[in-house]
């Protein structure tokens with residue numbers, strides 16, 4: 003079984019001005035595609051999708067073009083989720099030009115850098131419609147407090163494929179007491195929304211990530227989204243910030259999905275990513 007990792011990053015700190023990672027972090031150093039290639043050696047992961055680190059407002063399309071260029075030399079990169087300015091009146095022509103240059107598959111916006119209601123704004127909505135028109139996707143980098151806003155947004159754009167990044171980062175220590183459970187169940191009712199089983203460890207702590215009970219959260223996602231709309235992503239190299247290796251992160255995800263039969267695991271580790279991002283694999 004060959005896996006697709008639907009979520010990784012690279013960054014070059016000298017090349018672009020990033021709002022994150024901050025200098026106090028262990029991952030505040032350069033990461034390149036060859037680092038990913040080294041990490042996936044002797045694993046089933048053969049292909050991966052890059053996800054933006056820069057919102058377009060802080061770097062235009064330079065990051066997207068940089069990664070699409072590297073993808074021509076690193077066949078591991080089969081897709082790019084770009085930081086596009088959804089509010090720009092030029093969005094249509096920007097997309098047309100990027101599509102001609104490489105493997106553009108979708109867009110994302112780092113919501114942490116904007117007001118919580120950014121996703122519901124009219125000019126953003128116009129941009130989402132443009133993505134749909136170009137058969138691109140939108141990654142929702144949301145936290146639990148954003149989730150009540152999501153049903154209205156995804157209902158408004160039924161032909162746009164959305165994916166929730168990192169299971170919306172639930173606070174695992176709060177168990178079943180939060181709104182995350184119901185909110186995710188409501189969102190999963192929309193057939194155009196997928197969910198990334200990714201980034202589970204990224205924001206945990208080095209000494210406690212192993213003791214967290216992630217399983218009920220993953221089981222809930224499997225039950226509401228089903229095996230056809232859950233997708234594996236690593237979020238490399240973010241988990242290196244808590245001293246976790248690519249192989250440890252992968253083994254951790256595999257263990258959480260071990261109860262599924264091989265056919266269902268194939269969907270989550272490969273086929274759903276190909277279908278969602280329309281990868282040429």
Ligand SMILES: [Zn+2]
Pocket residue numbers: 009011053201237240
């Ligand atoms: Zn990420």
